Amino acid sequence: MIGRLATIIKGRAATALAPPRDPSRGMTESQRAEAQRRRAIETGRNRLLFTGIMFTLAFAVIAGRMVDLTVLKGGETQVRQQARMARTAPLEMGRADIVDRNGVVLATSLPTVSLYANANEVLDPEEAAAKLVRVLPDLSRADVQARLSAPRNFVYLKRNLTPREQYEVNALGIPGLYFERGERRIYPHGGLFSHVLGLTDIDNNGIAGLEKTFDGLLKSGTPLRLALDARVQTVMRNELLRAVETFSAIGAIGMVMDVHTGEIISMVSLPDFDPNNPGATTAENMFNRATLGVYEMGSTFKLLNTAIALDSGKSTLQSVYDASKPLRVARFTISDFHGKNRPLTVPEVLMHSSNIASAKMAIDYGTETQRAYMGALGMLRTAAIELPEVGSPLVPSPWREINTMTISYGHGIAVTPLQVVTGVSALVNGGILRPATLVKHEPGAEPAGQRVLKEQTSYQMRQLMRLTVMGGSGSMSEVPGYHVGGKTGTAEKLGAGGTYRRKSLLSSFIAAFPMHDPRYVVLAMIDEPQGTKETFGYATGGWTAAPAVGRVISQIGPMLGVPSTTEDQAEAVLPIRYLHTLTKSTASASTE
Amino acid sequence: MSVSIGFGRTDTSILGEWWWTVDRWLLAALAALIAVGAMLILAASPAVAERIGADSFHFVRRQFMFLPLCIVVMLAVSLLSPRGVRRLAAIGLLAAILLMILTLLIGPEIKGATRWINIAGISLQPSEFAKPFFAVVAAWMFAEARESNAFPGNMIACGLYAVVASLLLLQPDVGMTLVLSAVFFAQFFLAGLPLALVVICIMAGVAGVIGAYQSFPHVASRVDRFLDPSSGDSYQVATAMQAFKKGGFFGLGPGEGRVKAVLPDAHTDFIMAVAGEEFGLILCLVVVGLFAFIVLRGFARMLHEDNLFVLLAGAGLLVQFGLQAVINMGSTLHLMPTKGMTLPFISYGGSSLLALAIAMGMVLALSRRRFGTGGLQ
Numbered sequence: 001m002i003g004r005l006a007t008i009i010k011g012r013a014a015t016a017l018a019p020p021r022d023p024s025r026g027m028t029e030s031q032r033a034e035a036q037r038r039r040a041i042e043t044g045r046n047r048l049l050f051t052g053i054m055f056t057l058a059f060a061v062i063a064g065r066m067v068d069l070t071v072l073k074g075g076e077t078q079v080r081q082q083a084r085m086a087r088t089a090p091l092e093m094g095r096a097d098i099v100d101r102n103g104v105v106l107a108t109s110l111p112t113v114s115l116y117a118n119a120n121e122v123l124d125p126e127e128a129a130a131k132l133v134r135v136l137p138d139l140s141r142a143d144v145q146a147r148l149s150a151p152r153n154f155v156y157l158k159r160n161l162t163p164r165e166q167y168e169v170n171a172l173g174i175p176g177l178y179f180e181r182g183e184r185r186i187y188p189h190g191g192l193f194s195h196v197l198g199l200t201d202i203d204n205n206g207i208a209g210l211e212k213t214f215d216g217l218l219k220s221g222t223p224l225r226l227a228l229d230a231r232v233q234t235v236m237r238n239e240l241l242r243a244v245e246t247f248s249a250i251g252a253i254g255m256v257m258d259v260h261t262g263e264i265i266s267m268v269s270l271p272d273f274d275p276n277n278p279g280a281t282t283a284e285n286m287f288n289r290a291t292l293g294v295y296e297m298g299s300t301f302k303l304l305n306t307a308i309a310l311d312s313g314k315s316t317l318q319s320v321y322d323a324s325k326p327l328r329v330a331r332f333t334i335s336d337f338h339g340k341n342r343p344l345t346v347p348e349v350l351m352h353s354s355n356i357a358s359a360k361m362a363i364d365y366g367t368e369t370q371r372a373y374m375g376a377l378g379m380l381r382t383a384a385i386e387l388p389e390v391g392s393p394l395v396p397s398p399w400r401e402i403n404t405m406t407i408s409y410g411h412g413i414a415v416t417p418l419q420v421v422t423g424v425s426a427l428v429n430g431g432i433l434r435p436a437t438l439v440k441h442e443p444g445a446e447p448a449g450q451r452v453l454k455e456q457t458s459y460q461m462r463q464l465m466r467l468t469v470m471g472g473s474g475s476m477s478e479v480p481g482y483h484v485g486g487k488t489g490t491a492e493k494l495g496a497g498g499t500y501r502r503k504s505l506l507s508s509f510i511a512a513f514p515m516h517d518p519r520y521v522v523l524a525m526i527d528e529p530q531g532t533k534e535t536f537g538y539a540t541g542g543w544t545a546a547p548a549v550g551r552v553i554s555q556i557g558p559m560l561g562v563p564s565t566t567e568d569q570a571e572a573v574l575p576i577r578y579l580h581t582l583t584k585s586t587a588s589a590s591t592e
Numbered sequence: 593m594s595v596s597i598g599f600g601r602t603d604t605s606i607l608g609e610w611w612w613t614v615d616r617w618l619l620a621a622l623a624a625l626i627a628v629g630a631m632l633i634l635a636a637s638p639a640v641a642e643r644i645g646a647d648s649f650h651f652v653r654r655q656f657m658f659l660p661l662c663i664v665v666m667l668a669v670s671l672l673s674p675r676g677v678r679r680l681a682a683i684g685l686l687a688a689i690l691l692m693i694l695t696l697l698i699g700p701e702i703k704g705a706t707r708w709i710n711i712a713g714i715s716l717q718p719s720e721f722a723k724p725f726f727a728v729v730a731a732w733m734f735a736e737a738r739e740s741n742a743f744p745g746n747m748i749a750c751g752l753y754a755v756v757a758s759l760l761l762l763q764p765d766v767g768m769t770l771v772l773s774a775v776f777f778a779q780f781f782l783a784g785l786p787l788a789l790v791v792i793c794i795m796a797g798v799a800g801v802i803g804a805y806q807s808f809p810h811v812a813s814r815v816d817r818f819l820d821p822s823s824g825d826s827y828q829v830a831t832a833m834q835a836f837k838k839g840g841f842f843g844l845g846p847g848e849g850r851v852k853a854v855l856p857d858a859h860t861d862f863i864m865a866v867a868g869e870e871f872g873l874i875l876c877l878v879v880v881g882l883f884a885f886i887v888l889r890g891f892a893r894m895l896h897e898d899n900l901f902v903l904l905a906g907a908g909l910l911v912q913f914g915l916q917a918v919i920n921m922g923s924t925l926h927l928m929p930t931k932g933m934t935l936p937f938i939s940y941g942g943s944s945l946l947a948l949a950i951a952m953g954m955v956l957a958l959s960r961r962r963f964g965t966g967g968l969q
Contacts, residue, residue: 037900040900051907052887069868
C-alpha cells in the first residue's frame with residue numbers, strides 16, 4: 001500500500017500545492033461549475049498527499065524513537081537523571097536571611113503551611129468547624145463555621161501551622177480543606193534588633209526598617225550582612241534596660257559606631273518590640289528614637305562647639321572665658337547649672353560644662369562659622385542611613401545670635417542621636433566625616449569620607465574628652481585600660497506649652513575609646529530618668545548615662561579586640577597630664 | 593441451495609452491497625487494532641484497578657462490555673451513505689453542543705475541569721463526540737462553499753469552530769481544543785485555503801500555543817517540565833522511558849512488567865509504556881504500523897475520491913485519529929510535553945471508545961467504493 005502511495009506521490013510531485021490556474025474562459029455556465037469542482041478536488045488531492053507525507057514522517061519518528069529507546073537504549077543517562085530528580089519538589093524559599101557582621105542570623109524564613117478551605121467543597125460546615133476547633137483551639141468555632149458556610153472557594157482558616165497541627169488537621173479527613181505552602185519570617189533574637197530590622201507583613205513584604213529598605217534585594221534571595229554585632233547589641237541593650245529600670249526612665253537610646261568606617265556596631269532604642277509578634281506592637285514601641293527622634297542634645301553639643309572654636313582658630317586650649325556671672329542677652333539669661341563663678345580655660349569649660357563660657361566662645365567665632373561647621377558636621381541635614389525611619393533636624397530659621405549662643409550648649413537645635421554619633425566620630429577620628437551605615441562594608445571598601453576638621457583639632461578634642469572623664473563630669477564612665485573620653489549632656493525636655501520642664505530630662509553621655517587611638521564612639525541616652533538615693537537624687541547624664549557607657553565599654557572592649565593599655569602607654573601617645581596645669585581643680589564635682 | 597458464507601457479487605441487499613464496497617483492508621486493520629487494545633487492557637488495567645482499591649477486572653469488564661457495543665456501532669455507521677453520514681453528523685453535532693453547554697452548567701468538577709455529564713447513569717464526555725461530528729459538518733460546509741460561490745460555507749464553519757472551541761476552553765480542555773483546531777485547520781487547508789492564509793493560520797496557531805502557555809498554569813508547568821525535566825515532577829515520563837528500556841526487543845513477557853504498578857495512568861495515557869515493557873519493540877512497531885496503515889490507507893482511498901465533501905470529511909476524521917495517536921505516543925516517548933490524550937482503540941475509556949467507533953464507522957462509510965462521479969448515494 002505504501003508502494004502504491006509512492007507511485008501516486010511520484011505522479012503528483014510536479015503539481016504544486018497551490019490551486020491550478022483558471023482555464024475557464026469561453027466555457028458555458030455548467031462547464032465552468034464543473035471545472036471549478038474539478039479544480040477544488042484536484043487541490044484537495046494534492047494537499048491530502050502532502051498531509052499524508054507529514055503523517056508518514058511523524059509515524060516514522062515515533063517508530064525510530066521506539067527503536068532508539070528499547071534496543072539502542074538511547075537517552076539512558078537522561079532517564080536515570082530524571083528518575084533521581086523525580087520526587088524532588090522545588091523548595092520555595094523566598095526571602096533571604098539578614099545576618100550580623102559575624103554571620104549570626106538575625107532574620108530568616110521558615111517554610112510553613114497555611115490552612116485554607118474551598119468552602120464550596122465542605123460538606124458540613126458545622127461539623128467541620130467543630131472538628132477543626134478541637135485540634136486548633138485558638139480558632140473561634142463560630143468564625144470558622146461562618147467562613148466555611150460562605151460560598152467562596154478560597155478562605156484562609158489559619159496561617160503558619162506547626163507540622164503537628166498540619167498532621168492533626170489532615171487526620172480529620174475533612175474534604176475541602178487544603179494547605180498552602182508559604183514561609184514565615186523568624187527573628188531568632190526577638191526584640192534585640194527590632195527597630196533596625198523592622199517588620200514584614202503577613203505576606204512577607206517588608207514594611208519597616210531594613211526589611212522595607214532592602215525588600216527587593218531580600219526577595220531576590222540575596223542575604224544581607226549588617227554592620228551590627230549581635231554581642232555588642234546584647235550588651236548595649238542589657239545595660240540600657242538596667243539603666244531604665246534603675247532610674248525609672250521611660251526610654252533609652254544606645255549606639256556604637258566604628259569611627260574609621262562609619263559602621264554602626266549597635267543601635268538600640270527602648271522601648272522596643274518583638275518582631276515575631278507584630279500584633280503586639282504599639283506606635284510608641286515601633287518608634288526608633290535613635291534615627292527618627294530629634295532631640296535637643298544639651299551639653300554634648302559643647303564638644304562640637306569647642307571643636308569649632310579650636311578649628312576656626314578663634315580659641316586655643318589656653319583661652320580663658322569669664323563664667324563668673326550669668327550672661328544676659330535681650331530678655332534671655334544664660335547661666336550655669338553648678339557654676340564655678342570664675343574665669344575658665346577651654347579644658348575647664350568642657351570639664352565643668354559651662355553654658356556661659358560656651359556661649360562666649362560661640363560669640364567669638366560667630367554665627368556664620370557655626371552654621372558652616374554644623375553643616376559640615378552633618379547637623380543640618382537629614383542623616384543618610386539605610387532605614388526608612390529617619391527624622392529631619394529642627395534648625396533655627398532665622399539663625400540669630402541668640403540661636404548661636406544656645407546652640408553652643410545644645411539648645412535651640414534638635415537633631416537625631418545618629419547625627420551626634422556621626423559628628424563626634426569625625427571629631428575623634430582625625431577630622432574625617434563618614435556617612436553612618438548599618439550594612440557591613442567589604443574590607444577595603446570603606447568610604448574615603450570628607451575632611452571637616454584639622455587633624456590638630458581632632459587631637460586636641462581627644463585630649464579634652466579624656467580630661468573630662470578623668471577629672472570632670474564624665475568620671476563615672478571610666479574603664480581601667482580603655483582610656484574612655486567623653487562628654488555628658490542633660491537637656492530639659494520641652495513641655496507641651498513650649499517651656500522647658502526641669503524634671504523631665506534627657507540625660508546622655510557620648511564617649512569614645514581608647515582616647516589615644518579612638519576606635520569606637522559609644523552613646524547612651526536615658527529618657528526622663530529619676531534620681532535615686534545612690535545618685536543623691538541626681539538624674540543628670542553624668543550619674544545615669546555615663547555609668548551605663550562605662551559598663552558597656554568594659555564588656556565590648558575585649559569583644560571587639562581593643563587592646564588594654566596602661567596609663568603611661570596612653571600618655572605617651574596622648575599627653576593629658578600637662579593639661580592639668582590649665583585647670584584649677586581636677587577633682588571637682590561633676591557639674592552640668 | 594448451499595449455505596453461503598460470504599455474499600454473492602450479485603447480492604444487492606444492504607449487507608451484500610456493503611461487503612463488496614467496503615474497504616476490507618481498513619476493516620481488518622481496525623479489527624487488529626481493537627484486538628491489540630483488548631489484550632493490552634488485560635495486561636495493564638488490573639494493576640491499576642487493584643491500586644485504587646477496585647476489583648482487579650473492574651476496567652477489563654467495563655471495556656469488554658463497551659467493545660462489542662462499539663463494534664456494532666462502527667459497523668452500523670459504516671452502512672450509511674455519505675449523505676447519511678452527513679445527516680448523522682449534523683444532528684450529532686447539535687446534540688453534542690447542547691450537552692457540552694449542559695455539562696458546563698450541571699456537570700461535576702473533576703480535577704479542576706468540568707468535562708463529564710451523567711445521563712441515565714452513564715457518564716459521558718460530550719466533547720469526545722463533538723470532535724468527529726464537527727469534522728464532518730465542517731467538511732460539508734467547506735465543500736458547499738467551494739462548489740457554490742454564493743454559499744457562505746467558510747463563514748459557517750468558522751462560526752461553528754468558534755462555538756465548539758469556546759465551549760472546550762470553558763471546561764477547560766486545552767488539549768482537545770488543540771486537536772480540534774489542528775483538524776479544522778487541516779480540513780481548511782485541504783479545502784483550498786490560500787497559501788498566504790495557511791501561513792497566517794500557522795502563525796496564529798503558534799501564538800495560540802504561546803497564549804495557552806501563558807494563561808493556563810498547568811500547561812506552562814507541563815511544557816517547562818518537558819524542556820527541563822529537573823524543573824518539576826516528571827515522574828510519569830521518566831518511569832515510562834525506563835519501561836521501554838527494560839522491555840527491549842522482545843519485552844519482559846505478559847504480566848512481567850512493573851511500570852503498570854506505579855504509573856497512575858498505565859491503562860489510559862501511558863498504555864504504550866506497558867506495551868513496551870511487557871511485549872517489547874515488536875508489539876510497539878505493530879501498533880505504530882497499524883495506526884500508520886489506517887491513516888495512509890484511508891488517505892489513499894480518499895485520493896481516488898471524486899466528491900469534495902467525502903474527501904474533506906474522510907480526511908478530517910483520519911487526521912483526528914492519526915493526530916491523537918501521534919500525540920499520545922509522542923508524549924509517552926518524551927518527544928513532546930505530556931498531554932492527557934487517549935490512544936485510539938487501545939486506551940481504556942468508554943466515551944472515547946464510542947466516539948472513535950462512530951468516527952471510524954463514518955470513515956468506513958465514506959471510503960466505500962461508489963460508482964459514478966461526485967454522487968453521495
